[in-house]
Amino acid sequence: MLSTVNRLTDSDGFRRAVRSGRRAGSTTLVVHLAWDPDADAGPPQVGFTVSKAVGNAVTRTRVKRRLRHLTREHLPQLEALPGRAALVVRALPASAEASYSALGADLGRTLERVSRP
RNA sequence: UGGGUCGGCCGGGCGGCCGCGGCUCCACGUGAGUGGGGUCGAGGAAGGUCCGGGCUCCACAGGGCAGGGUGGUGGCCAACAGCCACCCGGGGCAACCCGCGGGAUCAGUGCCACAGAGAACAGACCGCCAGUCCCUCCGGGGACCGGUAAGGGUGAAACGGUGGUGCAAGAGACCACCAGUACGCCGGGCGACCGGCGUAGCUAGGCAAACCCCACCCGGAGCAAGAUCAGACAGGAUGCGUUCGAGGGCGGCCCGCCCGAGCAUCCGGGUAGAUCGCACCAGGCGGCCGGCAACGGUCGUCGCAGAUGGAUGGUCGCCCCUGCGUCAGCAGGACAGAACCCGGCCUACAGGCCGACCCACUCC
RNA sequence: GCCCCGGUAGCCCAACGGCAGAGGCGAUGCUCUCAAACAGCAUUCAGUGUGAGUUCGAAUCUCACCCGGGGCA
Numbered sequence: 001m002l003s004t005v006n007r008l009t010d011s012d013g014f015r016r017a018v019r020s021g022r023r024a025g026s027t028t029l030v031v032h033l034a035w036d037p038d039a040d041a042g043p044p045q046v047g048f049t050v051s052k053a054v055g056n057a058v059t060r061t062r063v064k065r066r067l068r069h070l071t072r073e074h075l076p077q078l079e080a081l082p083g084r085a086a087l088v089v090r091a092l093p094a095s096a097e098a099s100y101s102a103l104g105a106d107l108g109r110t111l112e113r114v115s116r117p
Numbered sequence: 118u119g120g121g122u123c124g125g126c127c128g129g130g131c132g133g134c135c136g137c138g139g140c141u142c143c144a145c146g147u148g149a150g151u152g153g154g155g156u157c158g159a160g161g162a163a164g165g166u167c168c169g170g171g172c173u174c175c176a177c178a179g180g181g182c183a184g185g186g187u188g189g190u191g192g193c194c195a196a197c198a199g200c201c202a203c204c205c206g207g208g209g210c211a212a213c214c215c216g217c218g219g220g221a222u223c224a225g226u227g228c229c230a231c232a233g234a235g236a237a238c239a240g241a242c243c244g245c246c247a248g249u250c251c252c253u254c255c256g257g258g259g260a261c262c263g264g265u266a267a268g269g270g271u272g273a274a275a276c277g278g279u280g281g282u283g284c285a286a287g288a289g290a291c292c293a294c295c296a297g298u299a300c301g302c303c304g305g306g307c308g309a310c311c312g313g314c315g316u317a318g319c320u321a322g323g324c325a326a327a328c329c330c331c332a333c334c335c336g337g338a339g340c341a342a343g344a345u346c347a348g349a350c351a352g353g354a355u356g357c358g359u360u361c362g363a364g365g366g367c368g369g370c371c372c373g374c375c376c377g378a379g380c381a382u383c384c385g386g387g388u389a390g391a392u393c394g395c396a397c398c399a400g401g402c403g404g405c406c407g408g409c410a411a412c413g414g415u416c417g418u419c420g421c422a423g424a425u426g427g428a429u430g431g432u433c434g435c436c437c438c439u440g441c442g443u444c445a446g447c448a449g450g451a452c453a454g455a456a457c458c459c460g461g462c463c464u465a466c467a468g469g470c471c472g473a474c475c476c477a478c479u480c481c
Numbered sequence: 482g483c484c485c486c487g488g489u490a491g492c493c494c495a496a497c498g499g500c501a502g503a504g505g506c507g508a509u510g511c512u513c514u515c516a517a518a519c520a521g522c523a524u525u526c527a528g529u530g531u532g533a534g535u536u537c538g539a540a541u542c543u544c545a546c547c548c549g550g551g552g553c554a
Contacts, residue, residue, distance in 0.1 A: 007426070014426085047426065057164090058453055065430045069136075100431070 006075065008047030008086060017047070017086040024113040026106040028095040029067070033114045037082040044078035044085040046071050055096045063095050063103075070104045074111050081115065 008014060021034030048067055050060045067089050078085045095103060 049426095056453075061454065062430085064426095065137095065428095069431055072136080 006043055006046055008045040008088065013045060013086055014047055014049070014088055017088040018090075021086065021088070022114045024110040025092075026110055028092055028098045028103060028106045029110065030090045030092065031107070031110045031114055032088040032090070033078075033085065033111070034087075035081045035083050035085040042084040044075065044081070044087065046078075046087045046089070049088060049090040050095075051091075053093050054091055055093075059096045063091050066100055066103055067091065067095075067107070070100075070107050073104075074108070077111065077115060 008017070017032045017034045021032040023030060023032050025031075046068075048064050050064050052060075054060050054063060071087070071089065078087060089107070098106070
């Protein structure tokens with residue numbers, strides 16, 4: 001689980017990460033990562049987008065919880081970036097059927113690609 | 118033993134490690150906060166949003182029309198379109214189940230396609246019968262004018278059913294029994310209604326989930342309600358109006374009441390942050406009492422989510438259930454996630470537990 | 482939170498409660514042509530989103546559910 005400081009809470013933050021960030025995708029999810037080296041340093045912020053296409057409310061919250069838990073393990077990687085990082089993880093319909101470890105593998109691979117210099 | 122009916126309940130359990138949200142305590146710190154401990158943390162449907170209420174605001178919650186809802190009776194409930202019991206009708210051998218179950222003679226209007234002679238105070242197509250006339254191979258046949266609803270055929274439905282008397286042939290025309298209607302009296306029930314007796318005319322189609330009529334109920338909005346605090350900005354043009362009243366409360370209309378000096382359109386500009394509401398109540402559980410029951414009363418006991426990008430997750434072990442299986446093991450375990458709160462209804466749901474009752478067969 | 486529409490053939494869309502369903506585009510076949518397009522003729526494709534009810538009879542009326550779309554705050 002992520003603590004409150006690491007959550008992306010306003011729609012402007014979502015918009016910046018999705019519009020101007022770097023992107024990488026897999027069959028289960030798409031990640032958008034943005035950071036500004038000139039901005040003040042701070043804890044990285046992470047947000048999640050799970051649309052109704054993924055499933056009903058139960059499966060959506062399950063996917064969201066799994067992703068939120070998995071993202072914790074990559075926080076040091078995000079803190080190493082200059083400035084303040086903003087990450088948005090968008091879940092695709094396939095994420096409803098994916099196992100926890102499959103989701104983790106996809107997240108790790110896409111994050112690696114998007115945070116490489 | 119097999120089949121069936123009804124009601125109630127559960128919705129995997131225990132433990133380890135790493136995490137999340139609320140409340141609270143302790144330590145450190147001027148403070149923002151940091152660290153640690155304790156405790157609580159999704160459902161029977163949290164769902165659909167189909168009803169009802171609380172709460173808040175809208176003049177004081179007022180009248181009429183329109184509109185909407187309900188629709189056997191009695192009770193329960195804060196209230197309801199809910200629940201319980203009963204009545205009536207239908208289904209089932211039965212337990213039991215199903216029913217938007219007021220009014221169509223006694224307000225009025227409308228509809229009943231096709232078929233059929235005729236479809237609503239109906240109707241002579243075939244048929245049956247009398248009379249007159251004509252023909253005749255003397256069996257009868259035809260035409261005209263009448264009588265007739267017993268029979269045929271059509272239809273979802275044809276103006277009581279069966280048997281007899283009667284008649285030229287027939288007919289509730291008359292009789293017996295049966296079905297049904299209305300009225301009166303008696304008895305039972307709080308009531309819907311039920312039972313009995315008598316009389317009447319002998320019989321009156323269906324559809325109101327067609328318009329409608331009757332009875333009863335309903336003011337409007339909704340926690341983004343509403344309240345407090347903080348913060349930002351910039352006004353201008355035109356029109357109407359200031360007790361001769363613009364506009365608003367007010368939602369479809371009218372009346373009435375209240376507020377009332379601004380309002381409407383266009384151009385331009387700004388904000389959308391925090392706190393409260395916000396979780397202790399028609400509350401859960403257990404015993405006793407009243408009641409057929411729904412439910413009510415009383416005593417004891419418990420404290421039970423409160424987020425705001427939105428908290429319950431991840432992982433491991435043992436047990437339980439199901440399936441596969443060369444009995445080592447492998448795979449799976451429903452429907453579904455609170456957003457102001459509560460009472461119902463409806464819908465989804467793997468598997469399991471408990472209780473009551475009915476029918477059939479067998480044994481004692 | 483409150484409220485409103487719609488669902489009929491592969492597609493677009495009609496249908497006073499009455500023979501169960503009109504039309505267009507399409508598809509298929511034939512004619513025309515050397516071949517095709519165009520044109521003409523014919524045929525095919527529904528059982529009306531699902532389930533129940535009212536009615537003699539339902540796409541139509543009523544109720545519940547499913548799906549899709551839209552509006553207001």
